[in-house]
Amino acid sequence: MIQYPMVDLKGQYNKIKNEVDNAIAEVINQTAFINGPAVKRFQANLEQYLGVKHVIPCGNGTDALQLALMALDLQPGDEVITSTFTFIATAEVIALLKLKPVLVDVYPDTYNINPDAVEAAITDKTKAIIPVHLFGQSAHMNRIMNIAKNHNLYVVEDTAQAIGADYTCPEHHKTKKAGTFGDIGCTSFFPSKNLGAFGDGGAAFTNDNVLAEKLRMLANHGMKVRYYHDYVGVNSRLDSIQAAILDVKLKYLDDYASARLKAAEFYNNAFGNTEEITTPVTAPFTTHVFHQYTMVLNGLDREELMKHLAAKGIASAIYYPVPLHLQKAYRDPRYGQGDFPVAEMLSKKVLSLPMHTELTEEIQQRIVDSVLEFIHQ
Ligand SMILES: *Cc1c(COP(=O)(O)O)cnc(C)c1O
Numbered sequence: 001m002i003q004y005p006m007v008d009l010k011g012q013y014n015k016i017k018n019e020v021d022n023a024i025a026e027v028i029n030q031t032a033f034i035n036g037p038a039v040k041r042f043q044a045n046l047e048q049y050l051g052v053k054h055v056i057p058c059g060n061g062t063d064a065l066q067l068a069l070m071a072l073d074l075q076p077g078d079e080v081i082t083s084t085f086t087f088i089a090t091a092e093v094i095a096l097l098k099l100k101p102v103l104v105d106v107y108p109d110t111y112n113i114n115p116d117a118v119e120a121a122i123t124d125k126t127k128a129i130i131p132v133h134l135f136g137q138s139a140h141m142n143r144i145m146n147i148a149k150n151h152n153l154y155v156v157e158d159t160a161q162a163i164g165a166d167y168t169c170p171e172h173h174k175t176k177k178a179g180t181f182g183d184i185g186c187t188s189f190f191p192s193k194n195l196g197a198f199g200d201g202g203a204a205f206t207n208d209n210v211l212a213e214k215l216r217m218l219a220n221h222g223m224k225v226r227y228y229h230d231y232v233g234v235n236s237r238l239d240s241i242q243a244a245i246l247d248v249k250l251k252y253l254d255d256y257a258s259a260r261l262k263a264a265e266f267y268n269n270a271f272g273n274t275e276e277i278t279t280p281v282t283a284p285f286t287t288h289v290f291h292q293y294t295m296v297l298n299g300l301d302r303e304e305l306m307k308h309l310a311a312k313g314i315a316s317a318i319y320y321p322v323p324l325h326l327q328k329a330y331r332d333p334r335y336g337q338g339d340f341p342v343a344e345m346l347s348k349k350v351l352s353l354p355m356h357t358e359l360t361e362e363i364q365q366r367i368v369d370s371v372l373e374f375i376h377q
Contacts, residue, residue: 003313004354004363007192011358016248023244042247043203049250050177050204052185054212057238058219058269061160061188061202065091067128067236067250068156068184068204071214073128075101080201081121082130082158084112084323085343090132090158103325105340109281111135111294111350114342115143122147124201127229127231128154133162135294135319136194136260138286142169157183160202161291163187163195164257170285178286184211189238189246191372194260194291195253199240230360259357260290266295269351270368276300276375288362290317293355300375302351308374314367318351 013020022293027038039057046055058064069080076098082090084103094101113131131139141157148155151168159165159179164230168175179185187193189201215233216222222233238246249256264280271277278296282288295304306316323343325335338344353367 001313002310002315004315004367006315006317006352006354007356008190008358009196009358011311012356016252019248020245021315023248024241027240029065030240032286033240034237035282036243038240038244038247041301042238042243042250045247046203047205049253050180050185050205052177052180053209054205054362056204056206056212056215057243058204059201059236059238060200061158061186061190061193062089062093063219063236064159064204065089065098065156067118067218067234068177068186068216069093069097069099069128070084070218070231070233071184071211072128072154072156074360077125078127079123079125080128080130081118082218083132083134083343084325084326085111085133085338086132086158087160087320088161088324088327090130091330092131095330099127100125101324101330103323103335103340105342106134106346107299108296108342108345109327110137111280111346112137112139113144114217115140115147118144119147120124122151122153126151126153128156129212130156130158132158132160133165133178133330136162136165136289136291137282138162138165138167139284140283141178142171142285148182157182157185159185160190160193161186162289163193164253165238166287167291168285174335179205180207183208184215184304189242194256194289195249198245199239199242200206201235201242201246203238210317221339237320255285256292256357259359260355263289263355263359264288264290264293266364267295267359267368270364271295271371274372274375277371290355292352294350294352296318296346296349297351298349302349305371309367309370312370314370315354318347319352320350323347
């Protein structure tokens with residue numbers, strides 16, 4: 001039986017139960033289930049938190065990415081560059097819209113997209129870049145934005161795992177939230193994300209008034225005036241109950257990030273002198289909100305370690321076991337085994353440990369001891 005799961009949503013809920021229950025009850029009392037006051041309130045508060053002009057709430061993070069690409073008016077066959085080491089949603093929306101996913105490798109220490117590889121992948125068909133802020137820290141946005149500017153490309157940021165992370169430009173020393181550099185940022189409110197709803201949810205954000213209006217229309221059947229459809233859109237909404245819950249949790253997001261960081265530092269200190277483990281590295285230009293605590297195992301049998309932990313009631317997980325270029329649905333004659341050596345190495349060697357807002361030092365010590373016991377047995 002798993003006693004120490006990857007996330008502890010129940011423990012987190014218990015601490016804010018009254019506030020959350022009241023917020024849900026208010027929506028039910030108002031019966032404003034769709035686009036009610038709670039949605040507008042959450043939207044405004046998230047705009048302020050992110051320092052961005054427009055937040056467009058939608059059904060989930062995958063929809064946010066799809067809406068973003070739809071808003072940019074790309075044509076079938078246009079190339080969109082993204083990381084091969086990410087959750088499938090990032091590339092899925094590119095393929096669904098009949099655009100061409102162009103995959104590139106990542107850095108071995110931060111696991112984030114490598115801007116040199118992005119630059120090398122640009123062709124005259126390239127129209128956009130989707131950097132992913134993987135596991136909770138920002139990709140190198142200054143470099144990505146410079147590349148985009150030089151080649152006249154759009155940038156859509158996948159911030160599903162890094163909402164709240166701060167990026168400080170090494171050139172201009174300005175600090176902004178991850179997801180607010182590109183043309184459009186996208187995030188997910190999937191329950192286990194850092195800002196998680198009690199169901200599905202997502203949002204796109206932008207500082208561009210024209211893109212904001214288009215995103216809002218696309219998420220609502222392409223209409224601005226009811227029953228007049230200017231675009232072929234989709235139906236993608238954040239419902240009012242989810243928005244009410246998220247609005248409560250947004251107030252605690254920075255506290256949640258601190259708790260995650262503290263837990264990550266505990267693991268880092270505990271494993272710092274262990275050759276068999278490479279702890280995650282935070283790049284100097286970003287804070288890390290540790291959506292996942294993901295380490296690289298050196299010369300250890302990952303399956304056996306996972307079994308050893310599970311026998312002690314400790315969960316562990318592999319994010320991600322197969323890079324996108326080796327996924328069956330994304331087979332492409334341009335790519336094969338060996339093409340993206342860093343991502344392929346990571347997919348074989350990474351392991352994520354329990355990471356959430358409710359970890360105590362006692363629980364973490366138990367996890368650490370179990371990992372070290374496996375190594376030194
Ligand atoms: C979770 C996630 C998504 C998709 O979000 P959903 O709300 O599950 O659709 C997209 N990209 C990344 C990197 C994610 O982690």
